[in-house]
Each structure stands twice: as structure tokens, then as C-alpha cells.
Amino acid sequence: TSRAPTRRFQSTSSASASPNNREDTRPPSQTHYSFFPQSLPAGPPPHGRFTVDLTSLKREFLQLQGRAHPDLHPQSDKNRAQALSARINEAYKTLQSPLLRAQYLLSLRGIDTHEDETAKVEDPELLMEVLEAREQIEEAQSEEDLVEMKVENEARIAESVGILEEAFEKDDVDTAKKEAVKLRYWVNIKESLHGWERGKPVVLEH
Numbered sequence: 001t002s003r004a005p006t007r008r009f010q011s012t013s014s015a016s017a018s019p020n021n022r023e024d025t026r027p028p029s030q031t032h033y034s035f036f037p038q039s040l041p042a043g044p045p046p047h048g049r050f051t052v053d054l055t056s057l058k059r060e061f062l063q064l065q066g067r068a069h070p071d072l073h074p075q076s077d078k079n080r081a082q083a084l085s086a087r088i089n090e091a092y093k094t095l096q097s098p099l100l101r102a103q104y105l106l107s108l109r110g111i112d113t114h115e116d117e118t119a120k121v122e123d124p125e126l127l128m129e130v131l132e133a134r135e136q137i138e139e140a141q142s143e144e145d146l147v148e149m150k151v152e153n154e155a156r157i158a159e160s161v162g163i164l165e166e167a168f169e170k171d172d173v174d175t176a177k178k179e180a181v182k183l184r185y186w187v188n189i190k191e192s193l194h195g196w197e198r199g200k201p202v203v204l205e206h
Contacts, residue, residue, distance in 0.1 A: 032091035045168035
């Protein structure tokens with residue numbers, strides 16, 4: 001689906017909008033950010049920052065869950081409380097992860113970096129870097145062999161998060177989309193590093 005490059009993050013309908021209303025420019029009535037007015041008072045970018053204060057977010061999340069816990073509500077309200085609790089959980093899980101947060105913000109624009117075939121990495125240097133990382137992980141004989149690689153990969157993740165921060169601040173959707181795909185690779189490598197076992201094959205998502 002073609003999209004105009006001038007559309008802005010704050011004026012986008014949610015990804016669940018009717019397919020017949022793709023160009024609706026009304027903002028979503030509620031986003032994951034709406035649950036956390038204390039830690040995320042400015043809402044999503046570009047008004048708010050992409051980077052999140054995780055300590056503040058967790059504190060507010062625990063307060064919300066304490067109030068929404070189904071056991072604290074009468075039987076007649078339990079289903080509603082359970083539904084609210086599930087939504088709060090999903091919002092927190094999404095916002096605490098830079099990758100999920102970036103993918104969510106893009107989804108508000110109708111961009112799905114999971115399903116969109118154009119959201120693949122076309123940079124041959126990046127693909128080579130990813131393949132070399134996979135080989136290094138597979139050939140490692142001990143966790144000590146991976147220490148330096150873990151440090152390098154954390155630096156890659158930090159760089160991607162910084163680029164995403166700037167891209168969302170500027171409403172640069174194309175850069176945000178490309179960097180979210182990159183970050184998906186780095187996070188996948190991080191998970192492979194943490195789940196390393198000697199001789200275990202490494203499968204990196206594309």
C-alpha cells in the first residue's frame with residue numbers, strides 16, 4: 001500500500017482501523033501511552049520522546065495493576081477488570097522494549113514490519129554483518145568467546161535506539177522503519193547470545 005511521506009505520527013488512525021478508512025487522519029482514541037499519564041505525559045512521539053524512563057514506567061505499571069487486579073473487584077466487574085489488566089500488561093510489555101515500542105509506533109501508521117515484505121534489509125553490508133555474527137555464535141567454544149561480541153551488539157542496539165529517537169522526533173517514517181528492521185536483527189542476535197549453547201545452530205529472523 002502506498003503512503004504519503006508527509007503524514008504525521010500524531011495524526012494517524014490505529015492499525016485496527018477499517019481497511020476502507022486507511023486515510024483517516026484522526027488520532028487513535030487511545031494508545032498504549034494513554035495508560036501511563038505520569039511517566040509518559042506527552043504521549044507518543046513526536047510530542048513525547050521515543051526513549052522511555054523504564055523505572056518510572058514500571059512504578060506506574062505496578063500501581064495500575066494493583067488497582068486493576070480482578071481480585072479487588074466485585075464479581076460483576078471481574079471480567080472488565082481482567083480485560084483492563086490484560087491491556088495494561090500488553091501496553092507495558094510493548095513500551096518497555098525499544099523494538100516493540102518502535103514497531104508499535106509504526107503500526108499506528110499502518111506499517112507492519114513483521115508482515116511487510118518491503119521491510120526487509122537490503123543493505124548487503126548489514127546482511128554480511130548479521131551472517132558473520134551468526135557464524136561467530138555458532139563457532140564459539142565457550143561463553144567467554146562471546147563476551148566481546150555481546151559488548152559490540154549492545155553498542156549496535158544503543159545506536160539503533162538513538163537513531164529511532166531522532167527519526168520519531170522528526171516524523172521521519174522511512175528512517176524509523178528501516179532502523180526498526182535493523183534493531184530486530186540486533187535484538188535477535190542478543191537473544192541468540194543469551195541462549196547460546198555449544199554447537200547449537202543459530203537461526204536469525206529476517
